[in-house]
Amino acid sequence: xxxxxxxxxxxxxxxxxxxxxxxxxxxxxxxxxxxxxxxxxxxxxxxxxxxxxxxxxxxxxxxxxxxxxxxxxxxxxxxxxxxxxxxxxxxxxxxxxxxxxxxxxxxxxxxxxxxxxxxxxxxxxxxxxxxxxxxxxxxx
Ligand SMILES: [Fe+2]
Ligand SMILES: [Fe+2]
Numbered sequence: 068x069x070x071x072x073x074x075x076x077x078x079x080x081x082x083x084x085x086x087x088x089x090x091x092x093x094x095x096x097x098x099x100x101x102x103x104x105x106x107x108x109x110x111x112x113x114x115x116x117x118x119x120x121x122x123x124x125x126x127x128x129x130x131x132x133x134x135x136x137x138x139x140x141x142x143x144x145x146x147x148x149x150x151x152x153x154x155x156x157x158x159x160x161x162x163x164x165x166x167x168x169x170x171x172x173x174x175x176x177x178x179x180x181x182x183x184x185x186x187x188x189x190x191x192x193x194x195x196x197x198x199x200x201x202x203x204x205x206x207x
Pocket of ligand 1: 086123127183187
């Protein structure tokens with residue numbers, strides 16, 4: 068359901084590889100919730116995703132700083148919001164709420180549509196316009 072496609076490519080190999088891995092995590096979560104995997108399994112995937120997202124956001128911040136991306140502050144604020152969402156989701160599971168599917172699906176939808184497809188793409192547009200020679204067009 069959540070497959071990575073070339074349209075998501077930023078042309079920065081390291082970032083694109085991480086985005087693919089995030090899709091893998093989302094698929095694992097989706098499969099887990101739809102198959103009614105036990106709570107511990109979901110929680111473990113969620114923890115791994117949270118950890119991975121943190122390092123992914125640090126990677127993007129490194130590239131944005133390197134190329135003096137003017138909208139870096141807003142982009143990082145959005146990363147922070149996503150991390151907050153992940154932590155909220157984590158405490159939601161810890162509190163023992165039984166319906167595991169809906170918040171996960173909402174979260175995933177928000178992640179993909181709002182951030183990767185728009186905020187990350189704005190950085191790609193900036194790179195294409197100002198640093199096209201630095202892009203390797205990986206996966207395109
Ligand atoms: Fe990203
Ligand atoms: Fe980002």
